[in-house]
Amino acid sequence: DGLAGSNDLPDRMMRADDFRVGEQWDPAVRQSMENKGKFALTIPLIKPKIKHVAGTQIKNPRQITVKPTRSGTDSVAKLLTACAKQVFDAEKLQFEKSQCFEAGMAIGQGVMVATKDRTEDPKHANIKIERVIEHEVLFDPTCIIYDINHRNQGCKYVIWEPWVDKDLVRAEYPAKKAELDAMGHSTGGESIVMGVVNTVIDWMTGRRRQHDNAFSMNNRADTDVLTRTRFKMSHTFWREPKECVWWFDARRSEMDALLLTESKQISAAKASATAQPEVFSVETVICNVMHHTIRVGDIFLEDRVNEWNTLMYPVFVFWPYLENGNKGSLTEDLIGTQQEINWLHSQSLNMVKLLANTGYKIKSDPTGEMAAWLEVHGGEDGIVLDLSKFGGDVEKIEPNDLPAPTIVLEQGAQENLNKISGIRTEDPTTDKDRVASAIALKQQASLTGSATVFRNWDWTMSIQADFIIEVIRHNDIFSEDEIREIVDREDLIDKEFMEFARQIVISQFEQQGITIEPPADIDEVALQSASPEAQEIMIKQAREDLRIFNEIQQIVNNEARPMAEAMLLDSIHSMRKGKYSTKVTLSPLSETMRMIKSAELFELHKILIEGGDVGLDGETLIDGTDIDNKEEVKAARNRKLQSLQQSNANVSLSRTA
Numbered sequence: 001d002g003l004a005g006s007n008d009l010p011d012r013m014m015r016a017d018d019f020r021v022g023e024q025w026d027p028a029v030r031q032s033m034e035n036k037g038k039f040a041l042t043i044p045l046i047k048p049k050i051k052h053v054a055g056t057q058i059k060n061p062r063q064i065t066v067k068p069t070r071s072g073t074d075s076v077a078k079l080l081t082a083c084a085k086q087v088f089d090a091e092k093l094q095f096e097k098s099q100c101f102e103a104g105m106a107i108g109q110g111v112m113v114a115t116k117d118r119t120e121d122p123k124h125a126n127i128k129i130e131r132v133i134e135h136e137v138l139f140d141p142t143c144i145i146y147d148i149n150h151r152n153q154g155c156k157y158v159i160w161e162p163w164v165d166k167d168l169v170r171a172e173y174p175a176k177k178a179e180l181d182a183m184g185h186s187t188g189g190e191s192i193v194m195g196v197v198n199t200v201i202d203w204m205t206g207r208r209r210q211h212d213n214a215f216s217m218n219n220r221a222d223t224d225v226l227t228r229t230r231f232k233m234s235h236t237f238w239r240e241p242k243e244c245v246w247w248f249d250a251r252r253s254e255m256d257a258l259l260l261t262e263s264k265q266i267s268a269a270k271a272s273a274t275a276q277p278e279v280f281s282v283e284t285v286i287c288n289v290m291h292h293t294i295r296v297g298d299i300f301l302e303d304r305v306n307e308w309n310t311l312m313y314p315v316f317v318f319w320p321y322l323e324n325g326n327k328g329s330l331t332e333d334l335i336g337t338q339q340e341i342n343w344l345h346s347q348s349l350n351m352v353k354l355l356a357n358t359g360y361k362i363k364s365d366p367t368g369e370m371a372a373w374l375e376v377h378g379g380e381d382g383i384v385l386d387l388s389k390f391g392g393d394v395e396k397i398e399p400n401d402l403p404a405p406t407i408v409l410e411q412g413a414q415e416n417l418n419k420i421s422g423i424r425t426e427d428p429t430t431d432k433d434r435v436a437s438a439i440a441l442k443q444q445a446s447l448t449g450s451a452t453v454f455r456n457w458d459w460t461m462s463i464q465a466d467f468i469i470e471v472i473r474h475n476d477i478f479s480e481d482e483i484r485e486i487v488d489r490e491d492l493i494d495k496e497f498m499e500f501a502r503q504i505v506i507s508q509f510e511q512q513g514i515t516i517e518p519p520a521d522i523d524e525v526a527l528q529s530a531s532p533e534a535q536e537i538m539i540k541q542a543r544e545d546l547r548i549f550n551e552i553q554q555i556v557n558n559e560a561r562p563m564a565e566a567m568l569l570d571s572i573h574s575m576r577k578g579k580y581s582t583k584v585t586l587s588p589l590s591e592t593m594r595m596i597k598s599a600e601l602f603e604l605h606k607i608l609i610e611g612g613d614v615g616l617d618g619e620t621l622i623d624g625t626d627i628d629n630k631e632e633v634k635a636a637r638n639r640k641l642q643s644l645q646q647s648n649a650n651v652s653l654s655r656t657a
Contacts, residue, residue, distance in 0.1 A: 009108065009141075009327050013134065016107040016331040019046055024342055033346070039353075041346045046334050053330070053450050054102040057457065061094055062586040064465040069583050075494035076571050082486050083472050084465070087127050100131040101457060104318035108329030111137045113160055113235075114314035114467065116307070124476050127468065129316075136161050139317065144325025146459055149312045151288060157238040158315045163230040169296065179299050180231070231296045237313055239288035245269055246283045261289050261306055287311060308467075309474040316464045320453045330453075363393040458586060465584045484565050497567040501560035509556070516552055519545035598624045 018024070024042050033040040064084040068077040088094070096112060104110030110131070117128040139148065140155040148155040170177045247269040248257045260266050272280040288311055292304040308314060321328040365371045370389050471477060478486075487493060506516050522542050527535055601624040605616045622634055 110318040164233040244287040310470040497564040501563035
């Protein structure tokens with residue numbers, strides 16, 4: 001069942017890891033064959049399959065895009081997109097994701113973990129997301145669905161146990177230094193060395209796992225060496241069902257209600273509802289409050305409650321194959337066929353070696369001396385034999401032909417590898433279809449069997465995207481100065497906010513007796529009837545009035561912009577909950593926010609043309625791109641348009657003539 005499929009997953013991951021790195025023979029069998037002078041070949045065909053699918057993911061990266069819904073605003077959505085992109089770029093998340101995807105395809109589980117890094121920003125911290133060693137993470141085996149954050153069926157806990165530098169742990173927890181020092185270099189406490197993850201796995205499987213033949217990450221490092229300089233730090237993320245409240249304010253929309261999880265906040269909310277029932281009210285709900293408990297062995301270091309102000313795990317797992325709790329990897333599906341190919345190739349080569357030197361028949365050799373000599377030198381080129389020493393006759397044994405079924409079996413095994421994986425790594429094109437569309441279609445067909453894999457990968461990325469946006473919304477990860485810098489750089493000020501702020505500034509000026517009205521146009525009749533000297537005075541006055549008006553407008557804009565930015569910041573912190581504000585989606589990766597806008601602009605242009613409408617103006621499309629020499633491109637375009645118009649005019653004149 002699904003639970004059993006989770007129980008033995010760690011052992012199956014280790015075996016898949018062995019095959020990925022080329023350890024594909026039982027050590028005893030390999031040694032036996034080598035002792036007999038036979039080949040034990042490894043034909044690594046699994047790794048190219050994994051690399052092929054991983055290459056597709058690398059060439060088609062995804063990024064977070066936030067879209068407004070209902071009460072949400074486009075500016076807020078774009079600002080959240082820009083903030084998420086900054087997290088993505090700062091942490092080189094593209095590379096971490098690719099490693100996670102490849103690990104999942106190879107051994108059945110790829111894992112990334114989010115942590116708070118205060119090294120460069122001690123006040124606000126940075127979101128640090130990195131791929132971790134899959135063998136160091138244990139998910140609640142009773143969770144048999146993909147979304148570990150599911151309220152009812154998600155993981156009860158997730159344990160992550162990396163090896164961490166001892167000096168760093170002591171520096172971060174000085175109050176525990178004496179206890180940590182007392183542990184010293186003692187390997188007697190098995191839980192310190194093996195950690196909680198391995199201990200729980202041993203308990204789940206009902207046996208002590210044998211690591212003698214394993215070539216996995218758990219066994220590649222010398223544990224005795226590691227314990228001299230590092231602690232196995234246990235991070236346990238677990239959910240506590242707790243009574244929480246939604247706090248409603250009758251003066252605001254119900255969609256602006258706040259979910260309170262901390263005991264002090266809950267008590268204050270209930271008190272306000274009792275004191276002012278006509279204004280405030282509360283509704284009790286049960287939520288899974290997240291804990292992050294940190295230990296080294298039996299030493300408790302700390303428990304962080306609601307660390308990210310979200311109900312989601314800061315752990316993101318990619319399971320390429322998950323069906324009713326049963327998890328697996330591409331490698332695991334191909335192990336049997338890979339073993340068959342290794343055995344067939346080894347046996348074929350051993351038979352070829354035997355055919356080249358099958359042996360000799362001799363008539364007689366009373367002492368056995370010549371038979372021994374022939375055994376040593378019989379395979380050498382150009383040897384000369386004295387038949388009298390062999391009883392008058394030496395005959396080379398005629399070899400048998402290489403069995404045809406062996407070749408057929410090898411070809412069948414290769415084809416089975418393609419069928420089982422659903423992936424063909426050979427070039428899918430021919431000389432006749434070397435065109436872009438044909439190549440694209442054939443490459444797509446070569447990965448048809450991987451569609452469910454990429455569906456699960458997008459699911460993982462969507463969960464991670466939801467987490468990042470939730471953290472940005474409900475934590476001070478970005479300071480106001482950082483957000484303002486992003487707003488200025490990407491020009492994300494909302495027009496409605498800006499206009500509202502302008503009206504406030506204009507109202508303040510009017511209260512001081514300063515009117516901000518556009519200067520009246522020059523009376524053309526009066527201008528024509530005036531003397532030249534008077535005309536000059538009228539024109540100068542009009543220009544001066546326009547200059548003053550423009551200066552005042554600039555002052556208004558300068559005063560209004562910080563107010564509009566503050567409104568934008570406030571709208572982020574007080575965003576409505578759930579589906580009524582924003583929706584997080586995935587889109588193809590773009591290097592800059594301008595490129596994202598450009599892609600949307602060109603998509604609109606394409607839709608208009610395909611719908612029989614007029615496309616966007618050429619200069620609008622050029623302005624929407626991220627190129628540096630826009631003015632030069634537009635000037636060159638205008639020259640070509642003028643030349644084309646002149647040519648068309650000449651053609652029309654010639655036809656008329």
